[in-house]
Amino acid sequence: MxxxxxxxxxxxxxxxxxxxxxxxxxxxxxxxxxxxxxxxxxxxxxxxxxxxxxxxxxxxxxxxxxxxxxxxxxxxxxxxxxxxxxxxxxxxxxxxxxxxxxxxxxxxxxxxxxxxxxxxxxxxxxxxxxxxxxxxxxxxMRTDTIGVRADVSLETVHRFLRWKETVPDNTDALMVVDRNGLVVGILPLARLVSHDTDMAVADLMDSDVDFISMGMKSRDVATLFQTHDLSSAPVVDDEGRLLGRIVIEDIVDVIRDNSEQALMNMAGLDEEEDLFAPVLPSARRRAVWLGINLLTAFLAAGVIGRFEAALDQIVALAVLMPIVASMGGIAGSQTLTLAIRGMALGQISRTNSQWLMRKEIGIAILNGVGWALVVALLAILWFKSLGIGVIIAIALVINMLAAGIAGIAIPLVLKRMGIDPALSGSVVLTTVTDVVGFMAFLGLATLFLL
Amino acid sequence: MxxxxxxxxxxxxxxxxxxxxxxxxxxxxxxxxxxxxxxxxxxxxxxxxxxxxxxxxxxxxxxxxxxxxxxxxxxxxxxxxxxxxxxxxxxxxxxxxxxxxxxxxxxxxxxxxxxxxxxxxxxxxxxxxxxxxxxxxxxxMRTDTIGVRADVSLETVHRFLRWKETVPDNTDALMVVDRNGLVVGILPLARLVSHDTDMAVADLMDSDVDFISMGMKSRDVATLFQTHDLSSAPVVDDEGRLLGRIVIEDIVDVIRDNSEQALMNMAGLDEEEDLFAPVLPSARRRAVWLGINLLTAFLAAGVIGRFEAALDQIVALAVLMPIVASMGGIAGSQTLTLAIRGMALGQISRTNSQWLMRKEIGIAILNGVGWALVVALLAILWFKSLGIGVIIAIALVINMLAAGIAGIAIPLVLKRMGIDPALSGSVVLTTVTDVVGFMAFLGLATLFLL
Structure with a gap:
């Protein structure tokens, strides 16, 4: 024990x-x-x-x-x-x-x-x-597959297995092949042991088999195992000949690796990263991601820099502007995360992305207006200026709308470009919400408060 | 097919x-x-x-x-x-x-x-x-477990299974129990079919069994299945009596749910959230997270507000301050993500967390100093002020140090408080990097540039 x-x-x-x-x-x-x-x-x-x-x-x-x-x-x-x-x-x-x-x-x-x-x-x-x-x-795939012929009896299969004396690890089914090595069915061990030995393999085998072609992506194999509730499946070449088998024990590793990858990629890390890697190589690897983000930070600073006149005259703008950018960033990352999960499950297509976009716009308007009122009230009380309250409210709604739209659009566009949305989605999104947030708030202030 | x-x-x-x-x-x-x-x-x-x-x-x-x-x-x-x-x-x-x-x-x-x-x-x-x-x-667990006795022959087991005619889905092993229902071993079907039928179950069974107690958490069961490479395992009560079995097909769902949960929680979402939920309930649920983040944004704004004098005199500070906060946020989220993955795998304990902290401090110093030089150079060129360049460089190093330390300390503290670090780690971290970033940059500017 x-x-x-x-x-x-x-x-x-x-x-x-x-x-x-x-x-x-x-x-x-x-x-x-x-x-x-x-x-x-x-x-x-x-x-x-x-x-x-x-x-x-x-x-x-x-x-x-x-x-x-x-x-x-x-x-x-x-x-x-x-x-x-x-x-x-x-x-x-x-x-x-x-x-x-x-x-x-x-x-x-x-x-x-x-x-x-x-x-x-x-x-x-x-x-x-x-x-x-x-x-x-x-x-x-594992190549230690046991193949049996459809026309033999279960008794023959039993004798064959006893003669072999061992069955490879994680074998829960035998593959049934014809004379040319083509897979015609699978015979689960659970069926083999629960039926009379004078039956033929052909009468008992499951011929409704999910074949896996040798070039299929591991990720798609994992999805197939999950949606079809498989324990093992034969891998075949282009002609349908048996090459090996994939077992659920190995699929577990694929699922774990994929989910780890999504989590790590969202922070610009490699899923193979060693937690205890020495400082120097770790620092070098992470520097790249920091550099990319520095570019977007300078882009945002560039936007702010265009409104120096406004900032120079009204110091409250500098105090409040991070709120507009930050609320947009949070709202956007919620939408982005939902979209990334949906895309990983294959649930987002051209047909429903418009519905999703409308939904996110609706949510952005509701939450945008709701929190904008709170922020406006606090800003008015803080800086004793109605104008600043009105402007931050409008800027907040604009930025949350931009965040909702970008949260759906960015992963769709990245995917079409063949880029993993989990890896670069959040940088692009933050760029959008920073730029739009600063531009809306400082721009409106320049127009109406100066 | x-x-x-x-x-x-x-x-x-x-x-x-x-x-x-x-x-x-x-x-x-x-x-x-x-x-x-x-x-x-x-x-x-x-x-x-x-x-x-x-x-x-x-x-x-x-x-x-x-x-x-x-x-x-x-x-x-x-x-x-x-x-x-x-x-x-x-x-x-x-x-x-x-x-x-x-x-x-x-x-x-x-x-x-x-x-x-x-x-x-x-x-x-x-x-x-x-x-x-x-x-x-x-x-x-599933309760449709087949139990057999250790003292019978394989022939008897075969006869019993043939009499039953079917074996429950996803059965890859029979549980061996004694006269009191206590589990004494398991008999994989793969062994049953590959050995002479006159052997006794006791001679063939695997008695080195991983028992799962009925109260064990699903997450821990999943870890056990992965580390011990299990396909199925018996669930027992406190006395060791057979209650049922857990099969790897169900573990796959646990692993998928857990990884989905981590991803969704990091954006303040519930993993059960419906992608196509109506606007109103979705907006309400997300509003909570936005509200929490608004608190941290106001906290940051409050910090900025304490340095109005500096912002009033040097407009460049307002332009550059988001860069300091943002670089700290990115560096911190990298450390936090590594720590969250490590904790999910059970790899971080009291004994190695100090080593990790030292490593992250090392990385923060290297990347902090490296990128600080770049940022300082750009700031000096942009605003023709050596002082601003020096100050943003020092503030950046300080904030990246804070980010590295917080990235390890926050999840450790949250876990000790019984709070899921994936859920609230990023809010707390952003609060730290925003507050430290603005305070360091504007505070140093107030001290040395005014």
Whole structure:
């Protein structure tokens, strides 16, 4: 029985303390009790020096599995610590799919050496897998599929499986193929075990199969698994011949990676970023995003600069102007987030985007007018000027309208341009709400208050 | 063979057009070809009037399944359109777990009627399920588990399953229980089919089982499934007696819901929000978030207001001040996002948070100084004033330092207070970077330039 109640955070504190105190026996004890994915999480949770100390205590036989579970950036810090022979040993135990995952991160000399040490069949399989695009079904599939023929009896299938003695991990169905290797159905193990053995596979198999073509994007495969409630599905080539299978256990990783990517991209970060990366490379990577945002900040400053006369005469404008920009930014980011979620689920198309736009305009008018009255009242009380109150109210409504429209339009346009809306949507949106906000408020003030 | 290449967006456009043109036959044809989860996605993708038209074309026998797949808010719009008898019919086909999911959303009269129409056993099961907390393993588990005894032979198991004729959906393993109903192991179907039938269950079962206690949080169950690479696991009561099973197919939903929640919460939205909700309720819900942000905007304005003298004398300060606030906000949100991801994965604890803080301070100094030089140069060129350049550079470094520290400290403090950092982290952070940014820049200007 495993104790499933202890959280990772507890283990983390424990192992971190043990590492610091150099209590290697305690470390070994904890590590021996962990799954590779848990060791991976622990390694990712440690600062570089402690991470390497833990890595050196991880038993060589799980090295490969652990490397598969860490993010790319952490993986390279771990590989840096291994010598040639250790890497080869770690990679040797992996199946083709997993090895392909790791292969492109290996130092060139190690990779060449590994290729040389493989037999012809292994090498060919690896090269076939590597030929598929990353994030495609071909890279995601497992090749250890069991295929059976439709015209045999269940008894024959049972005998065949007993003769094999083991069934590959995460097998919940056998693939039924014809004489030419074309997939004609699938036979779930649950059906196999609950029917008389003299039935034929053909009578029992599920022939209404969701085929996955080898080039299908992982993201689309994940959607298919979710909407069709699949546990596994055959991957086929262009002729419909069986190449492998994708199982839901691997889909879970795709879903987690995709959601992590959306979250990280919205802050201009890479989802492979190591939480404990050294300062210098981290700073360099984040600098790019800061630079892009500096451009938009200077754009906004440029807009403000055009109204120096107004600011010079009425200091209240400078005090209040960030409110107009900020409310637009918040309203816009709400609309943008809803639109990004809708687009990720495939729910926004040309046919309904106009309805959405009208809805957001309606919301912008209601919330714009409502909060504009509050802001106007406070501004009038603060600065004893009716004019400023009226102008900030109008500017606020204008900016919230712009935010609502931009929140729907920006992700649609970015997507059509082939740019991920989650990555750049918020910068573009902030630019719009800053520029419109400052221009409306200071422009109206220039027109009517000077 | 199913065509898996047509995307949801294409189908959506097609069905939307057909609905608008009242081509009910075409609509029926498309709907007949879809899985309940796909119908649910389509319904969610339609404006209210079209959604109801499509809902009325959905065959009654899948109504229950579709209701399970839509978000809460959409569900209530669909339930509103159904009469008493339709709701009862839709709910009747569901198993206890699914019914419990739906039950709390049913109109009270319908719920009472349903309880009356159930037999004693059904009613008791439903009440037991409802007694578990939402988002707990007890609510997530399926109760249609097949239990077998350890001392029987595989042959007996085979005979038993053939006698039952069907195995519940998504069964990939049988639970092995002793005479008192205590779980002693699990028997994967893959092992059952690949071994000689005269073996005993006890010799073949996996007794190193990850038990899930009925009160465990869904989120923790999902983590366990991912780190231990599980496909299914038994749920047990406090004594270790078998209550049910959780399968990876349901974990996928938990993972998706959690990631959706993080994304939506960061914009102050509820993950159950209907993309096509009517304007009025949507506006009301979002108004709260805007109001909270208005408070922080006024706080920032209040800070600016304290430096009216400086703004009155040097108009360049008003032009440049948003740059200081904005760069701090961006830098802080990068740190915050990394911290929120790390906390969601359980990777941040007391032991490593200091290391992280030092790292973020390092990055803030590097990027702060780097971009401060750029901003200073541009400011000097723009306003021909060395003083302003020096002051904006110092203010920028100060604000980026504050952003880095706040980006780590805020989520840690919020979590200790039991508040979801994804929900309120960004408001608190923006308040800090706005206040510090304006205060540093305008304060330094007041001290040294007036």
């Amino acid at each position: 495993n104790d499933t109640t202890e959280t990772l955070e507890h283990r983390l504190s424990g192992i971190h303390a043990a590492l610091v105190k150099d209590e290697t026996e305690l470390v070994d004890e904890v590590v021996a009790d962990l799954e590779p994915a848990e060791i991976a999480l622990l390694l990712e949770s440690l600062p570089p020096a402690d991470r390497i100390r833990l890595w050196e205590r991880v038993p060589a036989e799980v090295d490969g599995e652990v490397l598969l579970h860490v993010h790319d950036e952490v993986r390279s810090t771990l590989l840096d610590d291994m010598d040639h022979a250790e890497i080869v040993a770690a990679a040797t135990g992996l199946d083709t799919t997993d090895l392909a995952d790791l292969f492109e991160d290996l130092p060139q000399l190690v990779a060449e050496d590994m290729l040389r040490s493989m037999d012809e069949q292994q090498r060919q399989r690896l090269q076939e897998t590597l030929a598929f695009e990353e994030d495609s079904a071909g890279r995601l | 199913n065509d898996t290449t047509e995307t949801l967006e294409h189908r959506l456009s097609g069905i939307h057009a057909a609905l608008v043109k009242d081509e009910t036959e075409l609509v029926d044809e498309v709907v007949a070809d879809l899985e309940p989860a796909e119908i649910a996605l389509l319904l969610e993708s339609l404006p209210p009037a079209d959604r109801i038209r499509l809902w009325e074309r959905v065959p009654a026998e899948v109504d229950g399944e579709v209701l399970l797949h839509v978000h809460d808010e959409v569900r209530s719009t669909l339930l509103d359109d159904m009469d008493h008898a339709e709701i009862v019919a839709a709910a009747t086909g569901l198993d206890t777990t699914d019914l419990a999911d739906l039950f709390e959303d049913l109109p009270q009269l319908v719920a009472e009627d349903m309880l009356r129409s159930m037999d004693e056993q059904q009613r008791q099961r439903l009440q037991e399920t409802l007694a578990f907390e939402e988002d707990s393993a007890g609510r997530l």
